[in-house]
Amino acid sequence: MTIERAGVIGCGLMGSGIAEVLARKGLNVVVRDISEDTVAAGRQRVEQSFAKGVERGKMTASERDEALGRIEFTTDLGRMADRQLVIEAASENEEIKKKLFGELDSIVTDESAILASNTSSMPIVRFAQATSRPERVVGMHFFNPAPVQPLVEIIPSLLTDPSVADEVDAFATEVLGKVTIRSDDRPGFIVNALLIPFLFSAIRMLEAGHATKEAIDTGMVNGCAHPMGPIRLADRVGLDTCLYVGQSIYEETGDPANKPPLLLSRMVDAGRLGVKSGRGFYDYS
Ligand code: CAA
Numbered sequence: 001m002t003i004e005r006a007g008v009i010g011c012g013l014m015g016s017g018i019a020e021v022l023a024r025k026g027l028n029v030v031v032r033d034i035s036e037d038t039v040a041a042g043r044q045r046v047e048q049s050f051a052k053g054v055e056r057g058k059m060t061a062s063e064r065d066e067a068l069g070r071i072e073f074t075t076d077l078g079r080m081a082d083r084q085l086v087i088e089a090a091s092e093n094e095e096i097k098k099k100l101f102g103e104l105d106s107i108v109t110d111e112s113a114i115l116a117s118n119t120s121s122m123p124i125v126r127f128a129q130a131t132s133r134p135e136r137v138v139g140m141h142f143f144n145p146a147p148v149q150p151l152v153e154i155i156p157s158l159l160t161d162p163s164v165a166d167e168v169d170a171f172a173t174e175v176l177g178k179v180t181i182r183s184d185d186r187p188g189f190i191v192n193a194l195l196i197p198f199l200f201s202a203i204r205m206l207e208a209g210h211a212t213k214e215a216i217d218t219g220m221v222n223g224c225a226h227p228m229g230p231i232r233l234a235d236r237v238g239l240d241t242c243l244y245v246g247q248s249i250y251e252e253t254g255d256p257a258n259k260p261p262l263l264l265s266r267m268v269d270a271g272r273l274g275v276k277s278g279r280g281f282y283d284y285s
Pocket residue numbers: 048049050052053056058119120142143144145147148149192195227228233236237
């Protein structure tokens with residue numbers, strides 16, 4: 001099947017980036033969020049990223065206009081009816097995602113359509129079980145920022161038809177130009193199983209008063225050649241998303257390395273979510 005019509009659920013940091021990636025490769029994209037405000041914020045995020053792409057010489061102004069013209073922003077989930085691939089990128093909350101998969105199952109008409117989740121950590125099989133077509137549900141995990149980061153983790157659940165995993169893998173590499181890796185349907189898959197304990201160790205170090213955030217970040221940038229330090233990276237990912245990912249991995253594994261530090265929970269309670277809210281560990285206002 002040639003995938004020409006895609007849908008994206010959620011137009012936050014990741015949904016907007018994924019929609020942009022798809023539109024830049026010529027696909028017709030419908031992206032859905034829950035309110036006019038979140039849709040408007042998503043559109044603005046896509047427009048800003050396109051502007052940056054033009055500025056950096058990654059595309060021309062007319063390519064930007066054409067790509068933007070291929071994206072429809074909506075609050076209507078019913079617009080997913082004729083999609084061949086839907087990538088769910090809503091907030092990292094199992095109940096929200098399971099409900100969405102159930103709704104998509106009744107809305108998407110094409111029996112050969114693929115329903116994918118961009119979850120950072122949650123069991124793909126639980127989303128598959130919320131549908132009547134578990135064999136067509138797969139994990140397709142992009143990285144932030146999606147237009148720049150090459151990686152996509154492909155996660156077949158125990159119920160995924162192997163041909164579906166092969167199809168999204170080929171689509172991600174051949175059409176989107178991404179680098180793929182395969183992971184079992186395990187908490188945090190490959191990358192977040194390694195990344196979350198690292199980010200949480202850095203936050204615990206800060207919480208203990210062991211070092212300043214600047215010292216921790218400077219250490220990893222200048223000592224280990226990371227493009228950005230772990231405290232700044234947590235701010236980029238979104239502190240709420242870090243918290244939910246940690247909670248989900250910890251709940252399943254019991255591994256204390258993934259137990260969210262109290263400081264992280266308090267930051268989220270305070271609405272300091274990182275770059276997306278203007279303030280996290282650092283101030284972006
Ligand atoms: N569109 C197209 N290209 C863009 C772009 C855009 N909007 N913005 C930047 N680029 C390109 C630039 O042109 C440049 O390309 P070249 O190397 O070919 O010149 C490249 O991206 C890097 O550009 P810059 O260094 O100028 O961009 P930047 O300062 O904005 O940094 C970044 C971009 C390197 C990705 C930086 O933001 C970074 O290191 N971020 C952290 C990345 C990371 O670790 N992500 C993983 C998060 S964890 C996750 O995603 C999983 C999860 O489930 C939580």
